[in-house]
Amino acid sequence: xxxxxxxxxxxxxxxxxxxxxxxxxxxxxxxxxxxxxxxxxxxxxxxxxxxxxxxxxxxxxxxxxxxxxxxxxxxxxxxxxxxxxxxxxxxxxxxxxxxxxxxxxxxxxxxxxxxxxxxxxxxxxxxxxxxxxxxxxxxxxxxxxxxxxxxxxxxxxxxxxxxxxxxxxxxxxxxxxxxxxxxxxxxxxxxxxxxxxxxxxxxxxxxxxxxxxxxxxxxxxxxxxxxxxxxxxxxxxxxxxxxxxxxxxxxxxxxxxxxxxxxxxxxxxxxxxxxxxxxxxxxxxxxxxxxxxxxxxxxxxxxxxxxxxxxxxxxxxxxxxxxxxxxxxxxxxxxxxxxxxxxxxxxxxxxxxxxxx
Numbered sequence: 001x002x003x004x005x006x007x008x009x010x011x012x013x014x015x016x017x018x019x020x021x022x023x024x025x026x027x028x029x030x031x032x033x034x035x036x037x038x039x040x041x042x043x044x045x046x047x048x049x050x051x052x053x054x055x056x057x058x059x060x061x062x063x064x065x066x067x068x069x070x071x072x073x074x075x076x077x078x079x080x081x082x083x084x085x086x087x088x089x090x091x092x093x094x095x096x097x098x099x100x101x102x103x104x105x106x107x108x109x110x111x112x113x114x115x116x117x118x119x120x121x122x123x124x125x126x127x128x129x130x131x132x133x134x135x136x137x138x139x140x141x142x143x144x145x146x147x148x149x150x151x152x153x154x155x156x157x158x159x160x161x162x163x164x165x166x167x168x169x170x171x172x173x174x175x176x177x178x179x180x181x182x183x184x185x186x187x188x189x190x191x192x193x194x195x196x197x198x199x200x201x202x203x204x205x206x207x208x209x210x211x212x213x214x215x216x217x218x219x220x221x222x223x224x225x226x227x228x229x230x231x232x233x234x235x236x237x238x239x240x241x242x243x244x245x246x247x248x249x250x251x252x253x254x255x256x257x258x259x260x261x262x263x264x265x266x267x268x269x270x271x272x273x274x275x276x277x278x279x280x281x282x283x284x285x286x287x288x289x290x291x292x293x294x295x296x297x298x299x300x301x302x303x304x305x306x307x308x309x310x311x312x313x314x315x316x317x318x319x320x321x322x323x324x325x326x327x328x329x330x331x332x333x334x335x336x337x338x339x340x341x342x343x344x345x346x347x348x349x350x351x352x353x354x355x356x357x
Contacts, residue, residue: 001120002116002117002120002121002122003030003120003121003122004122005028005029005030005122006029006030006031006032006116006119006120006121006122006123007024007029007030007031007032007121007122007123007124007125007169008032008034008112008115008116008119008121008123008124008125009021009024009031009032009033009034009068009124009125009126010034010035010036010108010112010124010125010126010127011033011034011035011059011062011063011070012035012055012059012127013035013052013054013055013056013057013058013059013062013191013194014055014058014127014191014194014196014197015127015180015181015184015189015191015192015194016127016128016129016172016180017059017126017127018058018059018062018127018184018189018191019127019171019172019180019183019184019187019189020125020126020127020170020171020172021033021062021063021066021068021125022066022183022184022187022189023171023172023183024125024169024171025066025068027171029123031066031068031125032068032069032070032071032115032119032121033059033060033062033063033066033068033069033070033071034070034071034072034073034112034115035055035056035059035060035070035071035072035073036072036073036075036107036108036111036112037056037072037073037074037075037076038075038076038079038083038103038107038201039076039079039201039202040076052201056072058190058191058194060072061190062189062190062191065187065188065189073111073115075107075111078106078107078111079103079107082102082103082106082107083099083102083103083106083107083202084099084202084215086099086102086106087099087102087200088212088215088216090339091208091212091240092212092216092240092265093265093339094239094262094263094264094265094338095337095338095339096243096244096337096338096339096340097339097340098156098308098339098340098341099200099202100156100200101156101158101159101341104156104157104159104160105159108126109124109160109164109168112124112126113163113164113167116167122167123167123168123169124164124167124168124169125168125169125170125171126168126170127172128146128153128156128157128170128172128173129146129147129148129151129152129153129170129172129173129175129177130143130144130145130146130152130153130154130157130170130173131143131144131145131146131147131170131173131174132144132165132168132169132170132173134166138292138293140162140291140292140293141162141165141166141291142165142291142292142349142350143157143158143160143165143291143349143350144173144348144349144350145345145348145349145350146173146174147173147174147175148175148176148177150176150177151176151177154343154350155305155308155341155343155353156308157350158289158291158341158343158350158352158353159289159353160289160291161289162291165291181193208240209238209240209241212240213240219238220238220239220240220241221238221268222235222236222237222238223235223236223238223239223267223268223269223270224236224268224269224270225250225252225258225269225270225272226269226270226271226272227271227272227273228261228271228273228277233252233258233272234250234251234252236250236270237251239263239265239268239269239270242260242263242270243260243337244260244261244262244263244335244336244337244338245259245260245278245334245335245337246259246260247259247260250272252272256274257274257275258272258273258274259272259273259274259275259277259278259335260272261273261277261278262338278334278335279332279333279334280329280332280333280336281328281329281331281332281333282326282327282328282329283306283326283327283336283342283356283357284320284324284325284326284327284356284357285324285325285327285342285353285354285355285356285357286323286324286325286354286355286357287323287354287355288323288324288325288352288353288354289352289353289354290351290352291350291351291352292346292349292350292351292352293351295319296317296318296319296325297319298318299316299317299318300316300317300318300344300351301314301315301316302314302315302316302317302344302345302346302351303315303344303345303346304317304327304329304342304343304344304345305342305343305345306333306336306337306340306341306342306356307337307340310333312345313329313330313331313333314329314330314331315327315328315329315330315344316328317344324357325354327342336356337356338356338357339355339356340355340356341353341354341355341356342354342355342356
C-alpha cells in the first residue's frame with residue numbers, strides 16, 4: 001500500500017523545484033528528492049540549460065539542507081530514444097518539434113512515478129507553475145493554469161494522464177516567481193538567484209542545425225526557396241535550418257519580406273510567401289490527450305494555443321476520425337507549425353491537446 005504522506009520530488013537543481021520540496025516538507029510530507037540524469041553536458045551548455053552536472057549537485061545540496069533523502073537516476077539511454085531521436089526525426093520530417101513536451105511525457109513523469117512506486121510513495125511533485133484539482137462531478141483529475149500568466153506552464157503539461165494527475169502535487173502553482181525566489185533566499189538556498197534554463201539541454205548554444213548534422217553524420221544539401229505557384233525565388237542552405245514562420249535569415253533580397261510557409265522534405269524545397277499567406281483558419285492534430293473527459297463526442301467551443309508563447313484564441317474543436325481532430329479558429333492564426341502542440345482551455349482549465357499535423 002502506498003504511503004499517503006510520502007512524496008517523490010523531482011529536483012532539477014533549479015529554484016522552483018527546490019522551493020516545492022521546502023513547501024511540501026513544511027506541510028508535513030515525507031519528501032524524497034530525485035534527479036534524473038538525462039544528458040551529458042558540454043562546456044558550451046553548462047549554466048545555460050537544464051540537466052547539467054551543476055544542476056545535479058545543486059539538487060543534492062538543497063536536499064541535504066532540507067534534510068531529505070536524495071538520489072540520482074541515469075536515464076540517458078531512454079532520453080536519447082524518446083526525446084533526442086524524436087527531435088531529430090521531427091526536423092527530418094519537416095516538423096518543428098518541442099522536446100520539452102516530449103521529455104515531460106515520455107521521460108520525467110514516467111520515471112518519477114516509477115520511483116514513487118519503488119519507495120511506496122503516494123505522491124510525486126515538480127516545480128511547475130500549474131495547478132491540479134479533483135472534480136467530484138466527473139470523477140476526474142483536472143489541470144489548471146498557474147495563477148500568474150507570466151509563469152503559467154500548463155501548456156507543456158497537457159499530455160498528463162489521469163494516473164499521473166491523480167498523484168501530482170504542484171505546490172508553487174499559485175505563486176509568483178518573485179515569491180519563490182524570496183522563499184529560496186530566506187532559506188539560504190544556493191540557487192535562489194539562479195536564472196531559468198533557456199536552451200534545449202542537448203543542443204550546444206542553441207545551434208540545432210549543427211547538432212542534427214553531427215547526430216546524423218551528414219550535411220543537408222542546398223535546395224530551392226519557392227513560392228506556392230512553384231516559382232523559384234532563391235536557394236536555401238539546407239532544409240533543416242528553417243522553421244515555419246521564420247522571416248529573418250532567409251537571405252532573400254526583396255522589397256517586401258518573405259516568410260517560411262512550409263517545408264517539402266521530399267523535394268527539398270522551402271515554400272515561402274508574403275505575411276498574409278502565413279495565416280490559417282483550420283488545422284488538424286493527432287496524438288490527442290483529453291484531460292477533462294475521456295473522449296470528444298461533439299464539437300466544443302474552447303480557446304486554443306498553438307505555441308507556448310501564443311495567446312489563447314477562440315476555436316471550435318471536432319473529432320475528424322478515430323485519431324485526429326480538426327480545429328477551426330474564429331480568426332485565422334499566424335504560422336501554426338507541424339510538430340508543435342495545440343492545447344485547449346476552458347477558462348483556467350486545460351481540456352486537452354494534441355500534435356499539429
